[in-house]
Amino acid sequence: MKWIGAILILFTCTWVGLDIARNYAKRPKQIRDMLHALQIMEAEMVYGQEPIHQVLNKISKQLHPPLSYMFYDISVELKNTHEPLHTIWNRMFEKKWHHTAMKNREKEIMIQFGQTLGIHNLEQQQKQIHLAKVHLQHELNEASEEEKRFSNMFRALGVLFGLLLTLIFL
Template sequence: MLKLLGAVLILAAATWTGFEMAKPFRDRPKQIRQLLAALQSLEAEIMYGHTPLLQASKQIAHQLSGPIASLFQTFAEQLEKGSASAGTAWEDSLEKVWPETALKKKEYEILRQFGETLGRHDLISQQKHIKLALTHLETEEAEANLAQAKNEKMVKSLGFLSGLLLILLLM
């Protein structure tokens, strides 16, 4: 009876580990979609609402959830401090929030380059920079969806199967 309980615990722990290891594959496309929605909202706020960057960032942060909301909230807080340019505030926010995300280096570079243009150009140029970032993020979203389809199920199964292997080795 004790052996059976131990085997069930090992299998549960290994399966849980597999699910945790698969989490970034599931979260990355979702977070990229949130970024796409956030940048589209930012474009609308700036272009059509003529909303200041600080207020637009706060509104976007309230619309979203998770680390992407934290990114825009932190950005708004950095802008409120008034100690830095919009680009510097964006980069500081990225560095602060980045460890919480499931995003990769490519997305970081896209967002960093986008941040360098914030507040430095007129409305039309700013819109072009937002559209460029959106295009790059759409490409990354397609790649993330492929990686999710290819790897998520495999990693989950690998966790379960490694638990079975460990049970067999210990018996």
């Protein structure tokens, strides 16, 4: 019976360490997705001159969840209501952000970007997109560094902590 408990403790601690490491790996991928979304938005708005709800719908089809859901919900809400875009944008990012592995810094960048979305001419909008991309690129570099530093550490800590608890309880 002790061995079953020891194996369960070891398995649980290892799983927790792997889960934390997985979140460190998800963050750079999701920031890359957000940068990709901004590139698509720039191309569709500036060169294709598509309406914003169609642009957001196209973006949602090219991203991975949970970001695809956020952009899709914004496009549907924008099409179905008469609320301003920045209100819908803020509400959706606040409501759905906890599903992502990203931090509040990235959320603030996107919310600030959303405040400018649709109120400027195309040239100014393109500048706002570039500004958001620069800030997200900085966060991507930082997230990649954190992933390198902490991902392997949490994997190892999960296993080692499980072994420590197992030795203590046996």
